[in-house]
Amino acid sequence: MNGVTRPSARASRVHGQVHVIGAGLLGASIGLGLRQRGVDVTVEDVSPTTALLAVDYGAGRLRTAEDATPALVVVATPPDVTADVIERALAAFPGAVVTDVASVKLAPFEALTRRGVDLTNYVGSHPMAGRERGGAIMARADLFAARPWIVCRDEETPANALALVEAVALELGAMPLEMTPEEHDQAVGLVSHLPQVVASLLAGRLLPAGERAVGLAGQGLRDTTRIAGSDPELWVQILGANRAPVVAELEALQTDLAAFTAALSDPDAPGARRRIADLLAAGARGVARIPGKHGTSERFATITVLIDDRPGQLGALLTELGDLGINMEDLRLEHSPGAQIGFAEIAVLPEVAERAVADLGERGWRTL
């Protein structure tokens, strides 16, 4: 694709073989990304079809009897079997470091501790990345680019085990971030699990509505409910495994919702209008805290280029970017039909943004 180059061919930070158990979206994306970095990746899945699909997709190869113990095993299975698979992996591959990528961290750790499993070689982790649809077919090598990858260590974690898991995260472009399992579960309870429940309950209110009412839906409703389309079964597992933090968040939300509803029901009660305004203003301040809140571009810097409303201008700009060696990661158009000018919003890696603006300016393009 124009302006998009292959990753560099430098040596990988990940030494030794990586074995991925569970070839869904996350497992296959990890395999795909690591293989492109030159790492030897093997994959397995309870479904032989899924495993072969992941192999075809380029996410790795199947293990053979000749394969030695991998340096790292990545458990990328659904949350309700994660603890079991970690336990089996530690037994099957003694000496290998074992990590998992499940979206809850305390429950599997506690389950394994209860069973008395030796967790010296286990390092729990969680890449904060995903897509609405799962499966190997949706895998992307850049799924983890610029996303946080939480790594849970404790005092007994060997330095080399921690280093290996963080190397995988770095190799895939993610940002390793150390947290305790408790801190992790509280944080994702707020920023991931609470929004999921809220979106589902909000979208559920559309079921009894009439066709004409639903037909008025705009972008606001679409955005607030998009993630409600995720797999309910997966979410029953995730929420069940992170019950206490999610319930605490839901109860806090219930309190706010009750206060808001009471104030709106009787706006002439003392302070009611003020409470409504305060809760709405708190929302505006809350959303402003979210880093990089402008859509998918948070991984990249955005350059806005003004384009005259003449045929061929956008094509010329893209050709120019190619000539300048500027890799374009995403492109969006913004224009009002009939207006004299439009805007092309071009996403580039943050480190090339400044040069890109300067080079484009030299060639006569106006940027914002």
Added chain:
Amino acid sequence: MNGVTRPSARASRVHGQVHVIGAGLLGASIGLGLRQRGVDVTVEDVSPTTALLAVDYGAGRLRTAEDATPALVVVATPPDVTADVIERALAAFPGAVVTDVASVKLAPFEALTRRGVDLTNYVGSHPMAGRERGGAIMARADLFAARPWIVCRDEETPANALALVEAVALELGAMPLEMTPEEHDQAVGLVSHLPQVVASLLAGRLLPAGERAVGLAGQGLRDTTRIAGSDPELWVQILGANRAPVVAELEALQTDLAAFTAALSDPDAPGARRRIADLLAAGARGVARIPGKHGTSERFATITVLIDDRPGQLGALLTELGDLGINMEDLRLEHSPGAQIGFAEIAVLPEVAERAVADLGERGWRTL
């Protein structure tokens, strides 16, 4: 811009002068769109600066003493002064049809009826369009393209008044839809006002959270809270003017939220897991009811073109589209760096989609 042409120069459906009161996002967008269709538009605003900004932006001209009574007055003011401005417009321009674009329809109608205002020439309306940020500077001539534009008539509404308001909606590319004020307010209470409150309360939960937790935010949280960034003052007005339907929706949501929280708190209670799964599944079915739920492309048909990962391929495709006379309304790239192929998702008007696929196919491009 490549592939985007001017609107056709055919005669407008709107005969006579249109006067817009309130030059914010909606008023200025209406003026901009109608002027591009050759309609004589005048604008006024309580802020002279805003009025002049709208004039500079091309949304219309200021009224002069020589101007005759306009055929149509569009009231595009904040909701809490809408009834007052409608009343003044009916008095100031006898014989003119007066419409408003406020996002609630029953409250202004009832307020005017209580005051004994003759509403023969008034037709309430509501274009379902907006942007996060308001103001004339954000105006777009295509803001209303393919969006529903609700028109509220009653038995006394003269046919010519109704026809004039619907002509404006059609001229701006919107879809006129007749509803009673009650039906309208119930519908927007569900699809617009409820999501707004939910997004605000959800985003408000981020305020007490730690920096590290908020730093884990992903696209799900961003999408579910985006509209919480809207102007709280405007929303206090809107929600206050549509109290009964919004309170009913909030109470229904409270019931679901309480049921969900109770079930998650005690998942071993009889039927608890089933209730969790049912509420999540209801959300998935609810979101599936939303028409055109794939982001901004709902106005357009999307063609997905496969592109080889070679420099210049995207530029070549865009040039080809220009040659074929296919107007591209939006473009998104989807690719995994290092993968052999990428996808360009091209938004076009629905009526040209089929021909575009055929023409591109003939020239050797693969489409999905």
